[in-house]
Amino acid sequence: MLKKSFVGIIKPRLEYESLTGRVADPIQIPPPSTATLLVEGPVEKRDASLLSEGDAVAAGQTLRHSEQSDAYAVATVSGTVGTITPYTGDFGRIYTAVTVLSSDEKPEPTDPVVSTPPSLDTALSSLTCLPGAPPLKMFADETRPIHTIVIYGGDNDILVTTNQYVVKSRTSSLERGITALKQITGVDRVVVAVPGEAMQTYGHLGAEVKKVDIAYPSAFPQMIMHSVLGQTLPAGKACEDLGICFVTAEAVASIGDAYKTGQYPVRKLITVINKAEKQQLVSAVIGTPISDIFRQLGITLQDGDRIIVGGPMTGSAVYMEDYPVMPDTSALVVQDKNAIPFVSDYPCVNCGECVRICPTFVPINMLVRFLEAGFYEEAADQYDLYSCIGCGLCSFVCPSKIPILQFIRLARYELERMKSAEATHESS
Amino acid sequence: MSPRKKFIVSHAPFWHNSSSIPERTYHSFLAALPAAIVGIHYWGLPALAVVALSIASAVLWELVINHVSKLAVTIGDGNAALIGLLFAMLLPATTPWWAVITGTFVAVILGKQIFGGIGGNSFSPVVLSVAILSISWPHLFDFDGMLVDYDLDFVMVYPLAAAKHFGAGAVADFSFGDLLLGRQVGGIGATFGLGLIAGGIYLIIRGFIRWEISISFLAGVFAAALIFSLIDPTRYAGPMFHLLTGYTLIGAFFLATDDSSSPANFVPMLIYGAAGGILTVLIRNIGAFEDGVIYAVLVINLVQPLIDKIRPNALGKVV
Numbered sequence: 234m235l236k237k238s239f240v241g242i243i244k245p246r247l248e249y250e251s252l253t254g255r256v257a258d259p260i261q262i263p264p265p266s267t268a269t270l271l272v273e274g275p276v277e278k279r280d281a282s283l284l285s286e287g288d289a290v291a292a293g294q295t296l297r298h299s300e301q302s303d304a305y306a307v308a309t310v311s312g313t314v315g316t317i318t319p320y321t322g323d324f325g326r327i328y329t330a331v332t333v334l335s336s337d338e339k340p341e342p343t344d345p346v347v348s349t350p351p352s353l354d355t356a357l358s359s360l361t362c363l364p365g366a367p368p369l370k371m372f373a374d375e376t377r378p379i380h381t382i383v384i385y386g387g388d389n390d391i392l393v394t395t396n397q398y399v400v401k402s403r404t405s406s407l408e409r410g411i412t413a414l415k416q417i418t419g420v421d422r423v424v425v426a427v428p429g430e431a432m433q434t435y436g437h438l439g440a441e442v443k444k445v446d447i448a449y450p451s452a453f454p455q456m457i458m459h460s461v462l463g464q465t466l467p468a469g470k471a472c473e474d475l476g477i478c479f480v481t482a483e484a485v486a487s488i489g490d491a492y493k494t495g496q497y498p499v500r501k502l503i504t505v506i507n508k509a510e511k512q513q514l515v516s517a518v519i520g521t522p523i524s525d526i527f528r529q530l531g532i533t534l535q536d537g538d539r540i541i542v543g544g545p546m547t548g549s550a551v552y553m554e555d556y557p558v559m560p561d562t563s564a565l566v567v568q569d570k571n572a573i574p575f576v577s578d579y580p581c582v583n584c585g586e587c588v589r590i591c592p593t594f595v596p597i598n599m600l601v602r603f604l605e606a607g608f609y610e611e612a613a614d615q616y617d618l619y620s621c622i623g624c625g626l627c628s629f630v631c632p633s634k635i636p637i638l639q640f641i642r643l644a645r646y647e648l649e650r651m652k653s654a655e656a657t658h659e660s661s
Numbered sequence: 662m663s664p665r666k667k668f669i670v671s672h673a674p675f676w677h678n679s680s681s682i683p684e685r686t687y688h689s690f691l692a693a694l695p696a697a698i699v700g701i702h703y704w705g706l707p708a709l710a711v712v713a714l715s716i717a718s719a720v721l722w723e724l725v726i727n728h729v730s731k732l733a734v735t736i737g738d739g740n741a742a743l744i745g746l747l748f749a750m751l752l753p754a755t756t757p758w759w760a761v762i763t764g765t766f767v768a769v770i771l772g773k774q775i776f777g778g779i780g781g782n783s784f785s786p787v788v789l790s791v792a793i794l795s796i797s798w799p800h801l802f803d804f805d806g807m808l809v810d811y812d813l814d815f816v817m818v819y820p821l822a823a824a825k826h827f828g829a830g831a832v833a834d835f836s837f838g839d840l841l842l843g844r845q846v847g848g849i850g851a852t853f854g855l856g857l858i859a860g861g862i863y864l865i866i867r868g869f870i871r872w873e874i875s876i877s878f879l880a881g882v883f884a885a886a887l888i889f890s891l892i893d894p895t896r897y898a899g900p901m902f903h904l905l906t907g908y909t910l911i912g913a914f915f916l917a918t919d920d921s922s923s924p925a926n927f928v929p930m931l932i933y934g935a936a937g938g939i940l941t942v943l944i945r946n947i948g949a950f951e952d953g954v955i956y957a958v959l960v961i962n963l964v965q966p967l968i969d970k971i972r973p974n975a976l977g978k979v980v
Contacts, residue, residue: 237678241868459976468977539669546674554666566675573669574677582682582780585871585925593976598925617975625674632680633780639672 237630247449247546247626249387250512251429252397259398259502259514262529264310266335268520269557271328272296273304276319279329288314290333293497295359298329307362309499309519312336323549324646333520351416351492360491364501364519365396365484366561371473372418380476382420383457384411384440384485387428390544391449393504393564396482398514400427403486404438410489411439414480417488425482426457449546450592450624454479469619483563501558506545507532508569522555523565537570546625579633581605587627587637593620597627597637604640609648618644682779685869685920686739690746692860692869693915697750699842699856700849703813704754708849711756712749719745719765726774740779744768747787747915750850751908753807760801764790784962785919792955804846815844820906821951824898829890832898840905851911861914870918873930878913879904881938889946897946908954909941916954922962924969932968937961 235247279285279298290296290308297305298317315332322328353372361369372379384407386400400407411423423440429447443461445451455466458477466472472479483502490498500516505526507513517526523542527534534540534554541548542556544564587597595617603612612618618641627637701708723741727734736742748768752761771793772786773779795802804819811817816834823831839845843853851857864870886900903909908916917923917937924933937957944953 235676235678237680237868240866241680242866242872243868455977466977468975470977534666534668536667537669538666539671539675541673541675543673545676548673548675550668550670550672550675552668552670554668568669568675570669573675574679576671579682580778580780582685583921583923583925584685585920586680588925588972589927594973595975596926596972617978620975620977628674629676630678630680632682632685634677634681636672638674642672 247391247629249428249447249449249452250392250394250397251447252394252401256398256401257514258402259516260529262515262517262521262526264335264518265521265525267315267522268308268310268333268335268518269522269555270296270306270308270331270333270520271320271322271557271559272298272306272331273326273328274299274302275327276317276329278302279317284314284317284331286314286317290314292499296331298331303357305358305362306331307359307497307499307519308333310335351413353417353419356417356488359497360488362519362560363484363487363491364498364560365481365487365563366559367414367480367484367488368478369417371478372420374473377473378476379418379420379473379478381422381424381462381478382414382418383424383426383454383462383477383479384482385426385445385452385454385457385479386482387426387445387452388504388544388563389450389452390547390564392506392510392512392566393544394512394514395502395504395563397428398502399482399486403489406486406489406493407482408438408489409493410485410487413488413492414485420478424462426461428452450622450626453622453624455622456592468617481563501560501562503558503562504564505530505532506564506566508538508567508572517558519558519560521558523551523558524554526558526565527554527567532567534567535570537573539566539568539570539573541566541568546629547623575634576628576636576639577634579635581631581633581635584632586630586632590626590630592624592626593617593622595620601635601637601640604644609644609651612644613648618648682738682740686743688867688869689864689915690739690743692864693743693746693750693850693857693911695856695860696843696853696911697746697850699853700750700754700851703843703852704808704811704849708754710758711752711754711761711849712746714758714761715749715752715765716742716745718762719748719769722766722769723774726770730774732778735778738779740773741769744773744786746850747911748790750911750915751787751791751848753802753804753847754849755807755810756801760794760798764794767793780921782919782921783966784959785916785922787919788916788955788958788962792959795955804848808846813844815839817846819846819951820902821945824902824906825945825951828896829894829898832902835902835906837901837905840902845906847907848911851908854905854910857910857914861910864914864918870914871923871930873927874918874923874934875913877931877934878917878938879909879934881935882909882913882941883938884935885939885942886946889942903942903945907945907952912937912941912954912958916958917961919962922965924965926969926972928971929965929968932971933961933965936964 284298292311294308295305312335315334320328320330425440426443487498505513600616625638719741768786768790772789773782776782841854865872883900886903889897890899940957941953
């Protein structure tokens with residue numbers, strides 16, 4: 234973990250990892266005996282005729298549990314459906330967890346899921362769970378037309394090198410993916426943003442290539458919009474509101490592979506960061522319990538350790554070892570219990586470290602006082618709650634160890650809930 | 662099935678740069694120590710007694726208020742000890758024990774804890790306490806009177822009193838070398854300029870105080886004193902004299918930089934510091950008091966919330 238430097242007057246600078254030279258190939262994790270897939274929506278609304286225990290499924294087959302919802306998952310191993318249970322994710326999001334027991338029997342071949350030519354309808358109905366989770370739904374929203382696709386060839390978080398590896402090693406897939414993505418979405422302007430140097434090597438991709446600074450958090454969509462596209466995102470708006478959609482390099486490469494082979498790509502590339510903060514790229518089938526990956530890499534876990542899905546600055550901690558690899562799991566971090574920094578309820582002393590490190594100039598010293606007291610609306614109106622991009626640098630440098638980012642996300646969540654409660658109240 | 666392992670689950674970010682409040686206060690304490698030690702060297706055992714009593718009583722007052730208010734014990738963060746040390750450094754060596762204990766009571770309890778503890782105080786607790794004591798018992802802060810029994814091998818006159826009452830001519834007696842080395846009459850820890858500057862630079866380099874405040878405070882003192890001495894060189898002492906006497910250095914590096922009563926943004930820090938420096942010289946040269954640092958710091962503490970509103974617009978702010 235990066236410590237405060239002795240010369241504290243210099244702003245701490247977290248940098249993204251850059252892959253240079255020859256990069257080792259990812260370690261292949263064998264397909265799991267049981268894959269767990271999460272489908273959005275409550276298990277109670279399940280339509281038993283669509284999905285029930287014991288159904289035979291083939292790899293690449295979409296699993297839907299309800300006619301009323303578009304949500305689906307894609308089976309990544311062939312076999313039979315094991316259990317169907319409810320699962321609650323972060324911020325109370327409701328999922329249905331479906332396990333698929335892998336079997337060696339060859340299933341009867343199904344229709345090739347990826348049929349040519351690419352179109353938005355077929356892509357929407359089968360490709361949103363590709364490794365890298367392409368946000369194809371954005372393109373179906375007619376109220377917010379997308380005119381620019383930004384493919385970022387790096388990762389949001391420090392130490393993570395998943396997408397950089399994709400850009401370096403799967404250039405032809407990326408190229409095909411860009412062509413397919415243009416056909417699917419009808420969007421002409423594609424910008425490839427790559428971290429740091431070596432941008433001249435991507436000239437053939439059929440897209441504008443732009444360079445992104447390697448200081449954290451320049452790879453956040455809001456920062457890329459500001460520094461690379463020269464557009465400042467108004468506070469509280471999403472990039473899609475301005476017609477710009479961010480897609481990860483891995484998602485684009487997966488689309489490219491899907492249309493090339495007609496097969497559904499099931500392997501997700503993951504940067505695993507072990508207790509000694511050494512990275513290792515692995516390739517695992519989506520739905521693999523993360524304990525399989527740890528076993529393969531020889532990482533042992535004890536009570537009191539921390540498992541983080543995502544990077545060290547923006548990920549989310551999970552409480553079970555058999556949490557599955559998801560389409561958007563780009564990193565796994567394991568922290569030893571002795572290396573875990575704790576938060577505290579100490580008051581803000583107004584030292585201003587957060588104010589000086591905030592990339593979007595949010596007056597965090599004032600904001601956090603309002604958030605601690607629960608004055609969320611005032612915080613949003615006067616102290617730029619919605620300008621926060623969630624990089625977590627304020628919590629990283631806070632000497633009082635206040636969980637500032639958690640306060641900010643809680644405030645936004647509560648404001649969102651208030652707004653929707655008001656909306657239902659008015660409509661009734 | 663084996664029992665499930667229990668993992669720690671918490672919110673991002675999962676890294677911390679391991680800075681802490683005790684780290685900040687203990688390093689400030691260390692940075693202030695050289696000046697205090699040199700003070701004790703010149704003023705002897707009475708000075709040591711004042712420093713020890715001040716630190717001890719400040720910590721005890723903090724413990725008392727922790728128990729009375731039934732809150733967690735906070736003496737471990739070192740802030741009370743730092744208040745005790747800084748308070749003692751501003752006192753003359755012969756301060757009576759009751760004044761020390763009253764002073765730390767005012768600093769820790771009235772200056773800090775009734776505002777809600779560390780981070781809640783809108784005035785620097787030390788400065789507030791010195792202000793209240795010097796109004797209540799003005800003779801305690803009359804350095805010439807308090808230190809009359811001392812006869813050391815340097816000019817035994819409080820420099821600011823000399824400048825105030827006898828004009829710039831009396832200032833010629835003081836050599837800058839003496840002033841820098843602590844060979845002057847004043848508070849126990851406020852006279853050793855070299856030590857205070859070294860401590861301040863250490864804190865600035867380590868990032869525990871903000872250089873903007875200290876430097877602009879000193880620049881404010883320098884500029885204002887320079888203007889005064891240019892206007893009337895016979896009445897007003899020069900800028901270097903003002904920088905090295907009274908509470909200027911301890912004020913610039915240790916009092917004005919108190920975290921919770923100083924601004925956090927760049928431009929406000931400059932305004933805050935410069936205003937403090939200019940006010941100091943105004944009070945010294947045309948005000949009623951010999952030293953102006955205490956009231957200057959109180960005034961800038963007071964306006965700090967207002968000037969800290971000058972800040973860059975947040976990215977994406979919709980006006």
